Amino acid sequence: MRVSLSSPLPGFHKELLDIVDLFCPRVERLGPDEGPGELDVLITQQTQGTMRRCCVRLSGSLTSEFSNEQEIYGDALLMRRLHKRQVKRALFGALSQASGLRPPWGSLTGIRPTRLLLDAMQAGQPMDRAAAWLQDTFQISDEKLSLLKEIIAVQQRLPELGPQQIACYIGIPFCVSRCRYCSFISRVAGKRTDLAAYVHALTKEIKGTARLMAQHGLTARSVYVGGGTPTVLDEEMLAQVLEAAKPLCEGASEITVEAGRPDTITPGKLRLMRDAGVGRISVNPQTMHDRTLEAVGRRHTTAQTVEAYHQAREAGFASINMDLIAGLPGENIEMFEHSLARVMALRPEGVTVHTLSVKRSSDMHRYKDALPEGDAVARMVTVAREQSALAGYRPYYVYRQKHMAGNLENIGYAIPGHACLYNIDMMEDHATVLAMGAGAMSKRVYADGRRILRAPNVKDVDHYISRVDEMLKRKHDLFLGIGKGVRAPADAEDFPEEWSKQELTN
Numbered sequence: 001m002r003v004s005l006s007s008p009l010p011g012f013h014k015e016l017l018d019i020v021d022l023f024c025p026r027v028e029r030l031g032p033d034e035g036p037g038e039l040d041v042l043i044t045q046q047t048q049g050t051m052r053r054c055c056v057r058l059s060g061s062l063t064s065e066f067s068n069e070q071e072i073y074g075d076a077l078l079m080r081r082l083h084k085r086q087v088k089r090a091l092f093g094a095l096s097q098a099s100g101l102r103p104p105w106g107s108l109t110g111i112r113p114t115r116l117l118l119d120a121m122q123a124g125q126p127m128d129r130a131a132a133w134l135q136d137t138f139q140i141s142d143e144k145l146s147l148l149k150e151i152i153a154v155q156q157r158l159p160e161l162g163p164q165q166i167a168c169y170i171g172i173p174f175c176v177s178r179c180r181y182c183s184f185i186s187r188v189a190g191k192r193t194d195l196a197a198y199v200h201a202l203t204k205e206i207k208g209t210a211r212l213m214a215q216h217g218l219t220a221r222s223v224y225v226g227g228g229t230p231t232v233l234d235e236e237m238l239a240q241v242l243e244a245a246k247p248l249c250e251g252a253s254e255i256t257v258e259a260g261r262p263d264t265i266t267p268g269k270l271r272l273m274r275d276a277g278v279g280r281i282s283v284n285p286q287t288m289h290d291r292t293l294e295a296v297g298r299r300h301t302t303a304q305t306v307e308a309y310h311q312a313r314e315a316g317f318a319s320i321n322m323d324l325i326a327g328l329p330g331e332n333i334e335m336f337e338h339s340l341a342r343v344m345a346l347r348p349e350g351v352t353v354h355t356l357s358v359k360r361s362s363d364m365h366r367y368k369d370a371l372p373e374g375d376a377v378a379r380m381v382t383v384a385r386e387q388s389a390l391a392g393y394r395p396y397y398v399y400r401q402k403h404m405a406g407n408l409e410n411i412g413y414a415i416p417g418h419a420c421l422y423n424i425d426m427m428e429d430h431a432t433v434l435a436m437g438a439g440a441m442s443k444r445v446y447a448d449g450r451r452i453l454r455a456p457n458v459k460d461v462d463h464y465i466s467r468v469d470e471m472l473k474r475k476h477d478l479f480l481g482i483g484k485g486v487r488a489p490a491d492a493e494d495f496p497e498e499w500s501k502q503e504l505t506n
């Protein structure tokens with residue numbers, strides 16, 4: 001939809017278009033001289049004393065007028081945050097009034113909804129009051145609020161992170177083929193020489209990071225080897241990475257390898273991982289329908305998924321996660337339920353249910369006519385929540401992305417004792433993360449997540465290989481609080497979408 005936006009608040013335009021996006025798919029913003037659009041949004045505001053009134057008027061395909069008031073207080077950062085929330089809420093109110101729709105997450109467009117609830121609780125609010133504030137501020141549905149409360153309750157029962165404990169991430173951004181919905185930097189694994197050069201650089205960065213950790217007295221509570229698909233490496237290269245990672249893994253309570261694509265898993269690689277102390281792996285079906293797998297460019301079958309799962313059990317893995325995606329092209333609710341039932345019948349310790357997100361950088365746009373409607377995807381997500389609860393799983397983390405079908409979310413479910421610590425520490429900004437590999441993002445977390453410095457590695461694999469020493473230096477700089485590549489703290493609510501796969505793990 002072509003949208004014109006007239007607002008005295010240019011700094012908020014991006015966030016306001018995110019709100020329009022909740023109601024009108026495929027929003028295209030018109031320039032100042034290009035209007036009128038199919039939808040015209042006019043925002044005005046007035047301040048009287050300590051109160052600010054914001055008014056949103058819609059014309060075009062939707063017509064409505066909505067206003068709200070906000071008290072002005074606090075320091076500059078807080079005032080800006082409250083201002084932005086107010087304007088987003090007013091726009092959400094106008095669009096909701098005009099369309100009759102109530103997107104389940106309300107005007108909350110950030111990706112870490114639990115973080116806001118946790119922040120309010122850390123400020124001294126009991127959970128119920130913090131939840132009521134969250135619902136009042138963002139108009140999120142009762143169902144999503146109860147999900148958040150359950151997740152926080154699960155997280156609160158987990159062991160606390162020690163003062164010198166961090167999380168480590170090792171990225172292998174290669175896959176056997178590219179899934180059509182993929183928006184990550186992952187490359188199709190080509191020549192063995194490319195992989196070998198990458199592994200050489202990566203092991204150098206891992207060893208350097210281990211030295212940095214020793215220097216600062218840090219230990220890893222969790223180590224996550226993600227991708228891409230780490231098991232795309234042959235046994236020799238996988239062994240090199242795991243050997244280099246040994247000092248990082250010493251004392252870690254959780255070591256995960258995202259085996260991911262079942263067609264890359266072999267008994268030899270499973271043995272190697274077990275011997276290296278890996279306790280948790282992901283074997284990801286995404287769907288249990290071969291026709292869909294072919295349509296989305298995943299070159300494996302459901303039979304291979306089941307075989308890889310049993311091989312992992314035989315190799316001794318006691319914590320296996322399996323991923324499913326709700327909203328894949330050509331799938332309806334019955335097909336999703338079938339996949340869910342088949343996966344749960346295997347009894348993995350974790351099931352992560354993603355909602356398909358159609359990013360511009362993916363190939364999925366071409367298949368948009370085959371995508372199920374948002375209502376159908378919402379039913380899939382609800383069924384997953386109900387069925388997982390009946391089977392003894394509990395939700396332990398949630399995150400959202402832009403352009404998700406039905407404006408929904410991704411949820412990790414696990415049976416008690418198997419929640420992935422890395423996912424929680426990463427998503428809730430609990431832990432400092434030292435991340436290795438192309439496109440990996442290190443971050444230093446201070447003051448309970450209220451201050452965060454970031455140091456990204458370059459995304460391009462060839463640049464990474466040639467500049468690996470510089471990537472290591474960026475990590476050193478992170479501990480000095482200075483240096484190239486170190487970023488300013490982000491507001492948890494408005495965290496920029498700079499996702500690397502490391503933060504979208506399973």
Ligand code: SF4
Nearest residue numbers: 175178179182186228
């Ligand atoms: S979605 Fe995952 S498995 Fe598929 S190509 Fe992207 S990184 Fe690889």
